[in-house]
Amino acid sequence: MKKYLFSLTIIAFCFKLNTAKAQFSVATKKENTWHLEVGANGLYDLNPGKKYYTAGFGAQLAGIYYPNEFVGITLTTGYFDLPGKKRTVNRTEIKQPNFQFVPLKLGVRGFFVPKWYLAGEFGLGYATPDIGNNTHFAKTIAPGLGYEDLDSGLDVSLRYENMHHQGNYVSMIALQVAYSINLSK
Secondary structure, X not given: OHHHXXXXXXXXXXXXXXXXXXXXXXXXXXXXXXXXXXXXXXXXXXXXXXXXXXXXXXXXXXXEEEOOOOEEEEEEEEEEEEOEOEEEEOOEEEEOOOEEEEEEEEEEEEEEEOOEEEEEEEEEEEEEOOOEOOEOEEEEEEEEEEEEEOOOOEEEEEEEEEEEEOOEEEEEEEEEEEEEEEOOO
8 A cells, every 4th residue: 555655646746746837948858749768677576585586677668748848658568577596495496487577557757857757657467477366467566766868868767666466466676778769750
């Protein structure tokens, strides 16, 4: 519940930035523009822990609409893979299966200073192996901090990803490097 409240607070903060009247300029005008962002992710497993998974990788594709200079609305999908480790249970070696996840998330970016943003995303995804209670579907939430330079197309972000279903969850830290393409030119 605390994670939902944290995400809602970030989203409310982002919408509050939408009403700011202070001078705020960036070299690239992004108001009322659409962008496509393609990125690669490095993943580090936090839960269930390092004895189950090694560092992983991912890819992400996002459509972003900027109604003004302060806010970006995102629709994101991607693929995450955490390779499973071998471990010993009762003197038997078992290989943990890879955790693979395909999310579909809706989110908001709020720019608090030029080029720096806070992000909050939430959505659903498909996980394999199942995430608990014999289901492959899980809710996902992803708050983060990022740097975006639309002049060069560079976007770098660090975020916390949490996938959960009825008390069972997998969480990770993701570092993303992405390239943003302006579709409104």
